[in-house]
Amino acid sequence: MSGFESITSRSVALPIANIDTDQIIPARYLTTTTRAGLGQHAFQDWRWLADGSPNPNFALNRAENAGAQILIAGDNFGCGSSREHAPWALLDAGIRAVISTAIADIFRNNALKNGLLAIVVSPTEHASLLEGAGEAITIDLHTQQIRRAGHAPIAFAINAFARQCLLDGVDELGYLLARTDAITRFEGART
Amino acid sequence: MTATTLFEKLWQAHLVEADAEGLPAVIYIDLHLVHEVTSPQAFSVLRERGLRVRQPKRTLATLDHSTPTTPARADGSRDYLDAATEAQVNALIRNCADFGITLHGYDSPDRGIVHVMAPELGATQPGMTIVCGDSHTSTHGAFGALAFGIGSTEVGHVLATQCLLQHKPKTMAVNVWGRLPAGVSAKDLTLHIAGQVGVSGGTGHVIEFRGDAIRALTMEERMTLCNMSIEMGARAGLIAPDGTTIEWLRGRRHVPQGDAFEAAAQRWLAFRTDESAVFDRSIDIDATAVKPTVTWGTDPGKVVAIDAALPAQDGGNTRAFDYMKLQPQAPIAGARVDVVFVGSCTNSRINDLRDAADILRGRRIAGHVRMLVVPGSERIKRDAEAEGLDRIFRAAGAEWRQPGCSMCLGMNGDIAKPGELVVSTSNRNFEGRQGKGVRTVLASPATAAASAVAGVVADPRACQQEIAA
Numbered sequence A: 001m002s003g004f005e006s007i008t009s010r011s012v013a014l015p016i017a018n019i020d021t022d023q024i025i026p027a028r029y030l031t032t033t034t035r036a037g038l039g040q041h042a043f044q045d046w047r048w049l050a051d052g053s054p055n056p057n058f059a060l061n062r063a064e065n066a067g068a069q070i071l072i073a074g075d076n077f078g079c080g081s082s083r084e085h086a087p088w089a090l091l092d093a094g095i096r097a098v099i100s101t102a103i104a105d106i107f108r109n110n111a112l113k114n115g116l117l118a119i120v121v122s123p124t125e126h127a128s129l130l131e132g133a134g135e136a137i138t139i140d141l142h143t144q145q146i147r148r149a150g151h152a153p154i155a156f157a158i159n160a161f162a163r164q165c166l167l168d169g170v171d172e173l174g175y176l177l178a179r180t181d182a183i184t185r186f187e188g189a190r191t
Numbered sequence B: 001m002t003a004t005t006l007f008e009k010l011w012q013a014h015l016v017e018a019d020a021e022g023l024p025a026v027i028y029i030d031l032h033l034v035h036e037v038t039s040p041q042a043f044s045v046l047r048e049r050g051l052r053v054r055q056p057k058r059t060l061a062t063l064d065h066s067t068p069t070t071p072a073r074a075d076g077s078r079d080y081l082d083a084a085t086e087a088q089v090n091a092l093i094r095n096c097a098d099f100g101i102t103l104h105g106y107d108s109p110d111r112g113i114v115h116v117m118a119p120e121l122g123a124t125q126p127g128m129t130i131v132c133g134d135s136h137t138s139t140h141g142a143f144g145a146l147a148f149g150i151g152s153t154e155v156g157h158v159l160a161t162q163c164l165l166q167h168k169p170k171t172m173a174v175n176v177w178g179r180l181p182a183g184v185s186a187k188d189l190t191l192h193i194a195g196q197v198g199v200s201g202g203t204g205h206v207i208e209f210r211g212d213a214i215r216a217l218t219m220e221e222r223m224t225l226c227n228m229s230i231e232m233g234a235r236a237g238l239i240a241p242d243g244t245t246i247e248w249l250r251g252r253r254h255v256p257q258g259d260a261f262e263a264a265a266q267r268w269l270a271f272r273t274d275e276s277a278v279f280d281r282s283i284d285i286d287a288t289a290v291k292p293t294v295t296w297g298t299d300p301g302k303v304v305a306i307d308a309a310l311p312a313q314d315g316g317n318t319r320a321f322d323y324m325k326l327q328p329q330a331p332i333a334g335a336r337v338d339v340v341f342v343g344s345c346t347n348s349r350i351n352d353l354r355d356a357a358d359i360l361r362g363r364r365i366a367g368h369v370r371m372l373v374v375p376g377s378e379r380i381k382r383d384a385e386a387e388g389l390d391r392i393f394r395a396a397g398a399e400w401r402q403p404g405c406s407m408c409l410g411m412n413g414d415i416a417k418p419g420e421l422v423v424s425t426s427n428r429n430f431e432g433r434q435g436k437g438v439r440t441v442l443a444s445p446a447t448a449a450a451s452a453v454a455g456v457v458a459d460p461r462a463c464q465q466e467i468a469a
C-alpha cells in the first residue's frame, strides 16, 4: 500500500457508540486462513436479514451509499478483539477511512497497518460531519485535513510514523528486519 | 534517579531502540503465544518472504478457539463446526511443525485456552513482555508482565524479528482499597471496575491495579481482573509481583528451579512502582462497596449490582435495552435464563469451577436451563475430575466439556439460539457474540451457578447462606 495521498468520497453515517469488532465481523467468519473475501461479512448481522436478503434499513445497503469509502461512526469504534479481520473486512467492503470521536487502540493499530485510515476528531467536528453525512468529503493525509465544501477544513492528528508508512509505502516488517544487528546485540546483552 | 512506575521499568528493560522524533520504539518480546485463528496469515507472510521464526523457543502455541468441546471419536475424528474450522486447526499444526514451534495440541496434557495454559506452565513470568494475537493477552499482566494483544500483521513481525514497533502508552492507576465483602468474587470486582472506568476509559493507557484489595487477591483472581482490562479499553493491565506471585510460580515447568528460582524471584520483585512515581491518571475504588455484579447491556461497562434496578432509558442506552429486551428501572434479578456458560479465559480455572460446584452440590439446575461447564485447560479438567467436580456438575444436570474457548465466542459452534439469554462467566456481552441475536449477561461463576438453579438471574449469596446454615 504505497502512495496513499487522499480519498474523496461520499461519507456514510453509522452513529452508534461502541461498535465492537464482533459487529464489524462476527467470530464465525474468522475461520479463514487468508485475508481475502471478508467484505461480504462486514457488519454481517446488521447488514443481512435472517433470510440472507439485505437489510434495507442498514446505511451501507442504501443505493445512494453504494461505493462510499468513508464511514463516520459513533464513539469508541472498534473496541473488543484484536482480530485484524475487522479492518480486512472493511477494506474489502470498500471502506478506506473511519472517523470517530474515539477509536480503540488495537483496531486503530491494525487499521493503519493495512492502509485503512482511523481518524479521531472532536465531538463538535464529529457532529458537524454527521450532519453532512452523504456529502462528498476529502481526507488529505498529506496536509492532515478533512475538507468539505462550504466548511473550514478539520485538522486531524495521526501518528507520524504511520503517516510516513502510508505516504511512502514503508514496509514495517522490512524496517524491523533492518534492525537485526541491534536485536542480536540486545539478545546478547541479556543472556 | 527518578521514581518510575512498574510499566516504565518493563518498558525500559525491553527497549532495543528507544523512540525518537517521529519514530516508534523497537520493543523486544520475551514470550509470543500463538493460536489457530490469528496466526495463519502471519505464517503466510513468513513463507512469502522466505523468513524463519527468529526465536522458536520464545514462541508457544495451543489449539483453543475453534476446537470442538466434545471428545474425539474412536477413530480420532472430531466434531468440527465445518471444514474451514478443521482446516484452520490443521494449518497451525503444520505451521508449528514447519517452523519448529512447540504446540500444545490434542496430544498434549497441557493444552488449554492460551491465557490459561501459559501461566499454568510458568511460561508467563514477572518482568516479561508477552504478546499474542488475542486481546485478552492482558491476562498475563497479573504476574507483572507487560502483556497485550496484537493483530496478525504484528504476529508476523514478532515471529520474524521477536520485536514490535510501539508507541509509548500512558499510565493509569486503579487503586482498590479495603476488603471485598464475603460472597463477592474477583469477577464482581472486575465488572464493578469496568462500570466505573467505562469501556473506553482506559484507551491509550496501561492500567496498574493497586491497593490492599488487590494484594489480597489470589493469582487466579488477579488473572480474572487483568483479563478484562481490555474491556476498559486499556492497552494492558498490570499487578506488581509479590509473595503471592512467587509462591504460585514456584516449581512450575518453565521457571528456573532451586537456587536459580530464588535469584529469579529477587529480580522479579524489583518490578514494582516506586513510592513517589506519578501516573498520568488515577482513580480510586472502594472494594467494601462491591456487590455481586452482572452486566445488563451490550458492552461490559453496562453493569448493575445483582440486587439493584437497571438504569432509566436514555439516548445512550436505548439500543442496548432494545437488544437485551430488558425493562428500564426493573431489577435484573428474576430475568429468565435459557443457558448458563461457565468457562473462558476469565473464569475457567479450578477456583472458578469450585465456586460454581459449591452452589450446585446437591442441587439441580432448572428444567428449562441448559448449562455448559468448560474447563480452561486439560490440567484443570484433570484436577477438577480428581476432586469430583465433574460429578457434581453432571448430577446437577450440567454438561461437562473438553477444554477450549467454547461459548465465549462460539467459533466452534457452541452457541445459543436467537433471543436466548445466557448467563456467562466470559468477558464480552457484545451483540451476537454467543450466537446471532443471543443476549449475554456477564457474571461470576457463583452467580452463573445460582442462576442456573433458579432459572432466572439470581443472587448467589442466598444459596451461599443456605450452604453455611
Ligand code: SF4
Pocket (backbone or CB within 6 Å): B064, B065, B113, B114, B115, B134, B136, B344, B345, B346, B404, B405, B408, B409, B426, B427
Ligand atoms: S476464552 Fe474467549 S476471550 Fe479468552 S481467548 Fe478464548 S475466545 Fe478469547
